[in-house]
Amino acid sequence: MRLEQFEGPLDLLLFLIRRSEINIYDIPIHEITEQYLQALEYATRVDLENITEFHSLAATLLLIKSRMLLPSRYDDDDEFDDPRQELVERLIEYQKFRRLTLLMSEQEKSAEWVIEPRRKQRSFEFVEDDELWQQLDVWDLLQTFSAMMARLSPERIIDLYEEVSINEKLSLIHELLDDRGEFLFEDIVVRPDSVMDVVCAFLALLEAVKSLRIGIFQNRLFGDIRIRRRPEGRSPSEEPDSAEART
């Protein structure tokens, strides 16, 4: 047994009481004082910082022991005043805090690990912010798109590329119909020197005939092809010369 393992004199005393399996409310003070002094004697050889405090409790124990020997009528009233009373109260109070310390240690242990976010400050993207929308540049659009294309596999890009040109023409057809209600085939050929462009324009036109209410007119062979919205409720066959462009 070494004194360093005790937090103080009360800790040591509690240990001795517990080891002797005695009732804390009825401490055989003679016996426990013996044991305490023995432990202390053994420990004085060790350099201990709080040794005076251990000696102080030893003195208290000896005082209690001597008072136990005195007749109780020493007191002025009839109530029996147990000289051990104050020490017992201290011991129980100390025991209570030892228990509470244990609870706190468990609490500390449960808080041993902190889970920390990888980023402290978060920002909120205000997609609805009008100012942001106003700053947009068409190059942003292109760059975003081409960056995305770069992430795709080559086959998917080719697929898309072909579809884009026809789809692009279709969009243009929509736009021209909305704007003017009527337009010429050459309006949807943006680059006349590109065979691809012309073919796409033509394919788009065929697609439009299928899915949209438009009519195609050509006033003479190899003349201007004029495209215009068909009146509601009439099928392509009812349109006088709508089929010309398909042949």
Place this chain on the structure above:
Amino acid sequence: MKLDTESALIEAILFLEADPVDLASLQRISGLSRDAVLGALGGLREALSTPAHGLELVEIADGYTIAPKQAIAPALRERYGKRNDSRLSRAAMETLSIVAYSQPITRAEIENLRGVNADGMMRLLLSRNLIREVGRKDAPGKPVQYGTTKDFLKLFRLSTIADLPKLDEADRKRFELDEA
């Protein structure tokens, strides 16, 4: 329930991570299978969908993240708005550029290109009148096709959709910028 536990784990991970987390990383961090992660994401999306929540599961090109719902934005703008340094959200810009360059295009096609659900972004772009329904695809289910609007042209100061810079111009532009 097992699914709940997994949703809870995924929510905590998305909360702790600084950036969007892709599916593979979610699997790695959570130790769950791909199917379990997908199931958990679905569970989480549903759990957050109730009106008492101000956060939602967001899918963007880089992966998944948790963010405040856009519906709450007006109430938060004053305090948090200035922190925003990325101009328009990348997700919105990506979706818009796909519609612009590939119109008419269905939502499924957009999702296929971006690799993530496009629901939220489509709603946003529709509500801002930048895209609109332009027809239906001649395919099973006749899915709606989307295209850009006049407001779109106005926003990008284009007179017609034919003025959209071409894909091959992206390289040229980059080259010019490098020289400048």
Place this chain on the structure above:
Amino acid sequence: MKLDTESALIEAILFLEADPVDLASLQRISGLSRDAVLGALGGLREALSTPAHGLELVEIADGYTIAPKQAIAPALRERYGKRNDSRLSRAAMETLSIVAYSQPITRAEIENLRGVNADGMMRLLLSRNLIREVGRKDAPGKPVQYGTTKDFLKLFRLSTIADLPKLDEADRKRFELDEA
């Protein structure tokens, strides 16, 4: 429902803020009344309590914050965990628990309880900002009285001093001597 909207707003604010937000700040940022904020916090706590959520509303000394649920912590430790390695010695812990449970308390009273000089321990706890002077006792010499700090609450993950672990029924009976 109004309460839901308010809970959603509070959730978004707590998500965006890095540190715990106290009630007054929540009122200011959200523009809601004190009662509305408290109601919203209650709503949010409830909304997050379902098992599909891995986050919870946490009330700590400085205010409110959202954090991963404790139950999930072990699964997150490897990647996000930071060990709190500044653990207290038993002597320090004993002194600290005496201050915590008996505050305000003077050094002499602590020394009387522990039966040893408390000088060194008090200095240590003061330097770690776990205890502080809270007043002076109305007794000869007007000795300084000590109490615990907010850092103390944070270290032990307590929202208020009332949340200190309690003795169970059996222990209370054993030590009932000083219930008075």
